[in-house]
Amino acid sequence: MPTTVIWFRRDLRLADNPALVAAVESARSGGAEVVGLYVLDDALWSAAGANRLAYLTASLRALDAACDGRLVVRRGDPRDVVPGVARTVGAAEVHVAASHEPYGRRRDDAVEDALGEAGARLVPTGSAYAVSPGRLRTGAGTPYQVFTPFRGAWLEHGWRAPAPRPREIPWASLRSDDLPDAAPTAEHLPRAGEEAARRRWHTFLRDGLAGYGTARDRPDLAGTSAMSAHLRWGEVHPRTLLADLGEAQAGGAPADDVATFRSELAWREFHADVLHHRPDARARSLRAVVPDDSWAGGAAGDAAFETWAAGRTGYPLVDAGMRQLLATGWMHNRVRMVVASFLVKDLHVRWQRGAAHFMAHLVDGDVSQNQLNWQWVAGTGHDAAPYFRVFNPVTQGRKFDPDGDYVRRWVPELRDVPGRAVHEPWKLPSPPEDYPDQVVDHAHERRVALDDFERARR
DNA sequence: TTTTGAGTTGTTCGA
DNA sequence: GTCGAACAACTCAAA
Numbered sequence: 001m002p003t004t005v006i007w008f009r010r011d012l013r014l015a016d017n018p019a020l021v022a023a024v025e026s027a028r029s030g031g032a033e034v035v036g037l038y039v040l041d042d043a044l045w046s047a048a049g050a051n052r053l054a055y056l057t058a059s060l061r062a063l064d065a066a067c068d069g070r071l072v073v074r075r076g077d078p079r080d081v082v083p084g085v086a087r088t089v090g091a092a093e094v095h096v097a098a099s100h101e102p103y104g105r106r107r108d109d110a111v112e113d114a115l116g117e118a119g120a121r122l123v124p125t126g127s128a129y130a131v132s133p134g135r136l137r138t139g140a141g142t143p144y145q146v147f148t149p150f151r152g153a154w155l156e157h158g159w160r161a162p163a164p165r166p167r168e169i170p171w172a173s174l175r176s177d178d179l180p181d182a183a184p185t186a187e188h189l190p191r192a193g194e195e196a197a198r199r200r201w202h203t204f205l206r207d208g209l210a211g212y213g214t215a216r217d218r219p220d221l222a223g224t225s226a227m228s229a230h231l232r233w234g235e236v237h238p239r240t241l242l243a244d245l246g247e248a249q250a251g252g253a254p255a256d257d258v259a260t261f262r263s264e265l266a267w268r269e270f271h272a273d274v275l276h277h278r279p280d281a282r283a284r285s286l287r288a289v290v291p292d293d294s295w296a297g298g299a300a301g302d303a304a305f306e307t308w309a310a311g312r313t314g315y316p317l318v319d320a321g322m323r324q325l326l327a328t329g330w331m332h333n334r335v336r337m338v339v340a341s342f343l344v345k346d347l348h349v350r351w352q353r354g355a356a357h358f359m360a361h362l363v364d365g366d367v368s369q370n371q372l373n374w375q376w377v378a379g380t381g382h383d384a385a386p387y388f389r390v391f392n393p394v395t396q397g398r399k400f401d402p403d404g405d406y407v408r409r410w411v412p413e414l415r416d417v418p419g420r421a422v423h424e425p426w427k428l429p430s431p432p433e434d435y436p437d438q439v440v441d442h443a444h445e446r447r448v449a450l451d452d453f454e455r456a457r458r
Numbered sequence: 459t460t461t462t463g464a465g466t467t468g469t470t471c472g473a
Numbered sequence: 474g475t476c477g478a479a480c481a482a483c484t485c486a487a488a
Contacts, residue, residue, distance in 0.1 A: 461488085462488080464485085465483105
């Protein structure tokens with residue numbers, strides 16, 4: 001009996017999944033079954049950090065349960081595994097959501113070729129974005145380089161309504177490899193899976209959307225949606241979020257908060273679009289704002305980097321963020337900017353090292369989002385922060401963690417320092433002995449960074 | 459083709 | 474404490 005394959009990649013859900021709908025329809029029209037396939041790709045498995053792998057396996061377990069326990073997991077190279085499965089079950093079609101990041105595109109091209117030799121086709125339907133990367137162009141036909149006009153075009157273009165969740169999918173039974181044990185390095189990972197994503201989102205709509213515009217900047221409050229990992233793994237599609245936002249606004253949610261959230265989704269799509277057009281942005285600065293080798297390598301750079309990565313810089317907000325990352329595989333967005341600015345502009349380490357550290361620990365680690373946000377902070381992206389914008393960790397702490405609660409939560413050495421004084425422990429009459437001294441003087445390093453940029457511009 | 463308006467997220471300084 | 478200006482031109486995108 002001819003069977004159709006849905007190959008899940010970063011769309012680990014059954015709702016609002018157009019590729020799944022296409023697979024189910026194709027199977028039904030021939031009275032056939034559907035193979036739900038996930039390939040544990042050795043290339044990705046070895047590159048992803050322990051936290052992301054642990055999250056992924058948890059999400060796959062949830063997906064398997066949703067697929068009546070019939071999810072077929074195979075470990076290996078998709079170039080071999082996917083055509084192999086297609087051949088085994090006599091499938092003529094392998095349905096997917098299109099990939100847009102550099103590795104995924106290369107992989108899919110190769111799989112498509114291999115499938116052709118097996119007499120089958122790779123059928124892409126939809127993508128992980130409301131508007132597929134590469135779709136929007138300026139009036140001159142060029143890709144957008146600046147966020148605001150991109151967002152304008154993105155809003156005007158619009159998106160489809162969410163796809164319906166297929167009922168009673170005739171899942172095929174097929175041998176499945178066991179999921180490997182993936183122990184996270186973080187102590188507390190967010191709950192994975194489509195149902196967890198749905199619950200988190202609805203809690204946010206109810207409790208977090210009103211006031212989101214200001215609360216989102218407060219790491220001491222639970223002011224963000226915390227949807228990043230769910231979006232990263234496609235446990236929910238942004239189109240669903242956009243549809244729900246529209247409904248929320250019609251139901252009385254504040255228009256500016258809704259617009260702010262929509263904007264954050266637009267940033268996500270902008271970064272995906274940029275990487276689609278410039279796959280080299282994964283590893284290289286889009287703009288050389290300083291000569292590459294003026295950002296430290298060498299022993300001094302290594303020591304500074306290790307201090308930063310361990311959360312022992314002596315700047316409480318920076319250390320709190322870095323320790324939150326290690327403990328949970330996640331860091332608040334505002335704090336990501338602060339720690340990134342500190343690494344690049346205070347410690348003068350190239351953004352690529354920081355980006356790699358983030359990718360090693362984040363459960364939501366995504367090449368387009370991670371690399372391009374780092375480039376934004378470093379000033380090397382093509383719609384980047386102006387070079388003179390250097391975050392002051394103390395000012396940022398006082399502004400966005402006004403009572404110091406966030407710092408105290410993640411830096412136990414400072415647990416007994418009350419209020420906002422926690423952002424400047426060196427000014428205390430008796431600073432905690434087990435908390436490190438400031439690794440550098442921020443005012444001085446800011447000056448050094450500005451001078452470097454200034455020199456490079458000339 | 460030329461012109462025009464605009465550009466995520468900040469900090470510091472001086473009034 | 475609060476406020477506005479300076480930081481620095483440059484590039485983009487649309488009219």
